[in-house]
Amino acid sequence: MSWFEKPAEAPASAPAETVWAVCPSCKAYIATKTWQDAGKVCPRCNYHARLSGRERIAVLTDAGSFKEFNSAIGVNDPLGFKDASGSYADKAKAAAAKTGAGEAVLTGTAKICKIEVVLAVMDFKFLGGSLGSGTGERILLAAEKAVALKRPLIIVSASGGARMHEGIVSLMQMAKTCAAIARLKEAGLPYISILTDPTTGGVSASYAMVGDLNIAEPKALIGFAGRRVIEQTIKQKLPDDFQTAEYTLSHGFLDHIVPRKELKNFVAKILRYAGF
Amino acid sequence: MAKKTQKKLSAWDIVQIARHAERPNIADIIRLVCSDFVELHGDRLFGDDRGLIGGFATIGGEKVVLIGHRKGRGVDENIDANFGMASPEGYRKAMRLMRLAEKYGLPVVSFVDTPGAYPGSEAEARGQAEAIAHNLEFMSTLRAPMVIVICGEGGSGGALGIAVGDRILMLQNAVYSVISPEGCASILWRDGTKAPQAAETLKITAPSLKKLGIIDEIVPEPAGGAHTDPAAALAEIKKAVLANLAELKKISLDDLLQQRYEKFSAMGRF
Numbered sequence: 001m002s003w004f005e006k007p008a009e010a011p012a013s014a015p016a017e018t019v020w021a022v023c024p025s026c027k028a029y030i031a032t033k034t035w036q037d038a039g040k041v042c043p044r045c046n047y048h049a050r051l052s053g054r055e056r057i058a059v060l061t062d063a064g065s066f067k068e069f070n071s072a073i074g075v076n077d078p079l080g081f082k083d084a085s086g087s088y089a090d091k092a093k094a095a096a097a098k099t100g101a102g103e104a105v106l107t108g109t110a111k112i113c114k115i116e117v118v119l120a121v122m123d124f125k126f127l128g129g130s131l132g133s134g135t136g137e138r139i140l141l142a143a144e145k146a147v148a149l150k151r152p153l154i155i156v157s158a159s160g161g162a163r164m165h166e167g168i169v170s171l172m173q174m175a176k177t178c179a180a181i182a183r184l185k186e187a188g189l190p191y192i193s194i195l196t197d198p199t200t201g202g203v204s205a206s207y208a209m210v211g212d213l214n215i216a217e218p219k220a221l222i223g224f225a226g227r228r229v230i231e232q233t234i235k236q237k238l239p240d241d242f243q244t245a246e247y248t249l250s251h252g253f254l255d256h257i258v259p260r261k262e263l264k265n266f267v268a269k270i271l272r273y274a275g276f
Numbered sequence: 277m278a279k280k281t282q283k284k285l286s287a288w289d290i291v292q293i294a295r296h297a298e299r300p301n302i303a304d305i306i307r308l309v310c311s312d313f314v315e316l317h318g319d320r321l322f323g324d325d326r327g328l329i330g331g332f333a334t335i336g337g338e339k340v341v342l343i344g345h346r347k348g349r350g351v352d353e354n355i356d357a358n359f360g361m362a363s364p365e366g367y368r369k370a371m372r373l374m375r376l377a378e379k380y381g382l383p384v385v386s387f388v389d390t391p392g393a394y395p396g397s398e399a400e401a402r403g404q405a406e407a408i409a410h411n412l413e414f415m416s417t418l419r420a421p422m423v424i425v426i427c428g429e430g431g432s433g434g435a436l437g438i439a440v441g442d443r444i445l446m447l448q449n450a451v452y453s454v455i456s457p458e459g460c461a462s463i464l465w466r467d468g469t470k471a472p473q474a475a476e477t478l479k480i481t482a483p484s485l486k487k488l489g490i491i492d493e494i495v496p497e498p499a500g501g502a503h504t505d506p507a508a509a510l511a512e513i514k515k516a517v518l519a520n521l522a523e524l525k526k527i528s529l530d531d532l533l534q535q536r537y538e539k540f541s542a543m544g545r546f
Binding site for chain 1 (some may be wrong): 291393394395396397399400401402403404405406408409412413414415417433434436437439452453454455456460463464465466467470474477478479480485488492525536537540541543544545546
């Protein structure tokens, strides 16, 4: 039996879902340990599954080196927003419970192949990685911390875009984060932007696209407007590869597409070129 | 609607005024607010966007660099202007002109009126996201005084791409939002007809945005909206722009940049 074939019966000693993971793309069954050890990259089809913030930190940084800061900055509800499915405040609480984080980004200092960096890692599981005021504030403070420590800034994006529930305040986080990154660049410090699946809307149209280097994982969805909106606008079907990392690279907006297992070493190599 | 007093207008009523076909547009501003205008074309990279225009302008004797979204009047003009939906080359042209403002020591006045950045496949191919993102970064450190006027629709990233500045003014019946009320309703209510409710909930009108600290000043409009008396509305815009330019001139560029950074840093800090 090869690793991707489901056994006729799951071993009786453990529930099936703890032993077998299913690739969301090719539907292959993969031993959970193999799946986890590969950083949730399918050994059969090379599909790069989405990672939580903590999982991302584990694959990108030296073990145990991440020291989170500003974890107390959480969700704000400036509009007192409610829609058909309930209040934003309740949804934010549920997101925090689900992810164990207070916002859609984790920020802190970390080491990548022994190089000290300031790191911000978005978590798509937290309200679709949307850019709320708490997210923006954490990213601004991370950029300011990088300036204070004279360290490079690495941001790993995973986001559907602005957080509608915070209305205009969410939109302003695009300007706010870019202002902080502009200052970091004025200080001569590197900023590497890593775009993962998905990076769209207000996040692609702000900090994710202004890296000294923009790098992405294979097949990641990267774009500004949503596919459906564009198809409605131009009244045509779009090709399958539209808004993939490969499409974005070929149009000149990415420096590199880097497989997850090579990402850590790639970032370290770039930082060494940048003098770190 | 014009019969309703301003106080009784709902957010959705104001959306209709902001989008009114006869609302003063950039051509009216150039004709009636500016005594001179030299349009400057092209982004030097790909093309000349007709949905976002700019150039040198004189307002009440003040020489400025003017940029603004362009909505047309009538079908032909609107098709030419792409209904005020700018493409990446529009944002890149705006950046080029703002660079000139810095070089020539001129202030920037930016007029915002767009449903949003153009969501087309060509715009994606040429980097709509990158074009807007770079403007946000660039405008935050531009060494020139910058006055932004939200005139009609402030549609999300497409508006913000030319709306980072030192003073953010907003016409009384303009709207400024992260998403259109229709878009928000169809996503969060799963029902596009709930747009009036979404408009209310999103707090997109000038008084709400003033309270949230997003805008600095509300520019009054004639009763019923700017389209009922364009000359009066444009006179108010001119007065407000000149007063703010005069104030900004008194501030050193170093102080101005620090204040601009603090202004945007503070947004969403509670």
